[in-house]
Amino acid sequence: MSAPAAPLRIGNASGFYGDRFDAVREMLTGGELDVLTGDYLAELTMLILGRDRLKDPAAGYARTFLRQLEDCLGLAHERGVRIVTNAGGLNPAGLAAAVRKLAERLGIPVRVAHVEGDDLTAEHPGSLAAHAYLGGFGITACLREGADVVVTGRVTDAALVTGPAAAHFGWGPTDHDRLAGAVVAGHVLECGTQATGGNYAFFRDGDVRRPGFPLAELHEDGSCVITKHDGTGGFVDVGTVTAQLLYETGGARYAGPDVTARLDTVRLGRQGPDRVRIEGVRGEAPPPTLKVGLNKLGGFRNEVVFVLTGLDVEDKAALVREQMTDALAKSPPAQVRWELARTDRSDADTEETASALLRLVVRDPDQQTVGRALSGAAIELALASYPGFHVVAPPGKGAPYGVFEAVHVPQAAVAHAAVLDDGRRIPVPGAPDTRVLDDVPDPVLPDPLPPGPTRRAPLGRVAGARSGDKGGNANVGVWARTDDAWRWLAHELTADRFRELMPESAPLTVVRHVLPNLRALNFVVEGILGEGVASQARFDPQAKALGEWLRSRHLDIPESLL
Known part of the structure; x- marks a missing residue:
């Protein structure tokens, strides 16, 4: 029998486009790593990148990543750390080419591959960006062929971990339990410092002024230990890992393109300071379809926030609402929404705490309707409305807003492929077996607490x-x-x-x-x-x-x- 493969140490240096710039260097210098990932994409990010691409067809990727690599690519090469990121966004081929150009300028011999096939915009007319959530086996193919840097477009966040894990351990697409363990590890890592005390309900349990980024020590059986580099801020405990496991999930079945992970089988245990072991994760065949995120421009929106100070807040709100309704009647926006936030306090000792906020939001397909009409109507009330009239800021000319919709397509409808540094393309087939999602029976609840005060x-x-x-x-x-x-x-x-x-x-x-x-x-x-x-x-x-x-x-x- 061959000896089991050594654990794979995977760290994360980005949870969103705009995360801590220095995190890549911090992770590369803070301790041992085999793979460093970066998650830059979210539903909103795809819309932002889509608008970038409208202005410049060569854009569409996270430019921040390229600047981070300029600072740290040599360091990663010296330490033998492979880099896997979805920073390619809407243009992974463009970012891969830019990384090669950067490496050549810096004199660093690295092989750069990318994953494509997620872009279905042409099949969804009217969408600014339509992208399928791919799994990790395109990343696996790139790494098995010797890539040092792998750039993807829209893959699942967990794919940044399942891909390297499958390459390292030799897993195949039917290793469901192992893949499910990697999915859970990837889900914990994907939001960066949310696993190390950031945005944590019990933040006072540790020093979270500058949390370090997380890493997973992943084992061949799919189990892992979530930890962080020694000496970095924040903390890792069962609570921080639990919080991240629950983030943006739903029921017991957590479906993805590689595997459906059973969250009801996850077992957590403290293994030491800043070390939490995850084990017992079971997996099932993935669904026969892939999720596709459709991002569209929905029209234009504008808003104005009126400040209502002191007495008679409700009556003041009613007055300005009636005045604005009359003024907007000449060219009424398609949608009008009012919200009164009673942030005021009685007998307050500051003007700010004596004030409530009345927010008006309008939407319409026409920018002029939400722009000039709202601005004129609000400003004209400056000397003709409730006592103490003022606004937080004057309304602008209106800004475009996006809408998101999720649809599903058969796995076979996507041409998932790994594109290597030398230009070779490796097709990545869909899952060989699939399972339609169904509900998990309700688990048995614990006995209730006995009655008491x-x-x-x-x-x-x-x-x-x-x-x-x-x-x-x-x-x-x-x-x-x-x-x-x-x-x-x-x-x-x-x-x-x-x-x-x-x-x-x-x-x-x-x-x-x-x-x-x-x-x-x-x-x-x-x-x-x-x-x-x-x-x-x-x-x-x-x-x-x-x-x-x-x-x-x-x-x-x-x-x-x-």
């Missing part, structure tokens, strides 16, 4: 949460830190109770998923984000703080937990 307190005193966006839906993952808290949470926080605590979700479909191994509940709120983040349908368009709002709501909590 309760106290009114915020949910966040006994539970953590993390929330995010998937198209027009939001997810809110909630987890308990102790077994007793889980026994209470599993029975108390039903979908109906969630709607009570989150009135905004009351008219919407709310689906609750139970993940006992993580002592967690995952709520999917359908349609709360309208047509996606780029449409900016609500105050918090990506639902980033929806979980913290939930944690601030008060319930009758057993005193034994407090």
Whole structure:
């Protein structure tokens, strides 16, 4: 029998386009690595890159990555660290060519490959960008052929880990459990410092002023240890890993193009300071279809925020609303939305805390309708409306906004390919076996806590949460830190109770998923984000703080937990 392959150390240096610039150098100099990944893409990023490409057909990739490589490509080459990134965005071939040109100028002998086949824009007329979420085996093919740098377009975030793992360990497409373990590791790494204390409900548990970026020590059986370089900020514990596992997921089946990972099989355990072991992950054949993200321009939007100070806030809001409605009637926008945020306090000792904010947002296919009309109507009220009239900022001329839609296509509809440094193309076939997704039976809940005295307190005193966006839906993952808290949470926080605590979700479909191994509940709120983040349908368009709002709501909590 051959000896098992050495663990693969995969680090991440970017969770989004605009993340910490110095992270690439920090990860390369902070400790041992085999592979360094960078995740630059999100639904909103694809729209931004699509607009870049409209201005310049040679654009469409994350320019920041190229500047980071200029600083660190030599360092990666010296240390033998391979780099895998989705920074290619809408133009992976263009970024790969730019990296080769950079390497030649710097005198660094590296082989650069890229992955393509995700671009389906031509098949979806009217879309600014339409891209399928590819799996990791295109990356695998590039690495097996000796690539030092692999650039992709739209792949799943976890593919940046499954691809290198399959190349290193020799996995094939039917190694479902191993691939599922890598998917879970990739999902923990993909958002960078969110795994090391960033944006964490219990942030006071450690020093998170400058969290280090995470890495996974991945083993041949698909298990891994999540950690970070010694001496870097932040912290890794079961809670930080749980929070990231719940981020932007749904039920027990976490589907992807390579494998469907069963999140209800994940087991976490502390292995030491800043070390959390993930094991037990089971996988199933992936779905027969691939998700395609359609990004379109939805029209133009404009907004103005009126400041209402002191007494009679509701009456002041009613007055200016009536005035603006009359003024806009001459050329009414297609959509008009008002929101009054009662940020004011009675008998406040500062003017700011004595003020409420009334936000007016308008949308229309015509820029002039949302621009000149809104600006004129708002400014003309400067001396003719409620006492103390002023606005946060004058309205502009209106800006374009995007909408996001997810559709699905058969795996065979995508020409997934690895393009090597010498120009050779290697076709990447779809999954050899697939499985249509179906619901997982509801797990058995723990026994409820015995009756006892309760106290009114915020949910966040006994539970953590993390929330995010998937198209027009939001997810809110909630987890308990102790077994007793889980026994209470599993029975108390039903979908109906969630709607009570989150009135905004009351008219919407709310689906609750139970993940006992993580002592967690995952709520999917359908349609709360309208047509996606780029449409900016609500105050918090990506639902980033929806979980913290939930944690601030008060319930009758057993005193034994407090």
